[in-house]
Amino acid sequence: MSLDRPQYGEYATPEEQRAQAGLPPLGSDAVASAPVPPQPDVAPPAGRRAGRMITVMLLGIGLVNVLTSIPGFLDLSATFDQTLKMLGLEGSFSNFAAAKTWGAVALVVMMAGYAATAWLSVHRIRRNRSSWWVPLVGFLATMLLVSICLSVPMFGDPAFMQGMLAPPAG
Secondary structure, eight states: OOTTSOOTTSSOOHHHHHHHHTOOOTTSHHHHHSOOOOOOOOSOOHHHHHHHHHHHHHHHHHHHHHHHHHHHHHTHHHHHHHHHHHTTOSSOOOOHHHHHHHHHHHHHHHHHHHHHHHHHHHHHHHTTOOOTHHHHHHHHHHHHHHHHHHHHHHHTOHHHHHHHHSOOOO
């Protein structure tokens, strides 16, 4: 590229550039009366607004669920001990080390599942796509993984297994 050669449009006046582009000259009445092209409607349709509200509501319920579950996961052995009593099973939960480890794992899984669900929901909302189903699927997938994490210490506990294998009274 040579420095002494003018670049494309370098010497053209604004009027010449508009004429070359097929636009009316500056300052003419044609510019003032030219029709304004329609702007795209950025507001989502009513169905999308309802879906967004449902998504936000479900994410709020999910956040409350995550926050209220934290104490139970951090003291999983006490939670399982209460579960044994509520089920009317004899004995007490004694698989403390596994409960501590798997309670922390379940908590991390639940928080990561919620974060992924919230991120995907917001991503779909910003792209103006249907998002109401994302929290539902996210909840089901996350709870499946959390349930697997919780079943490890539960089924490894002798009192729980004894109660599950014993025939019901009466």
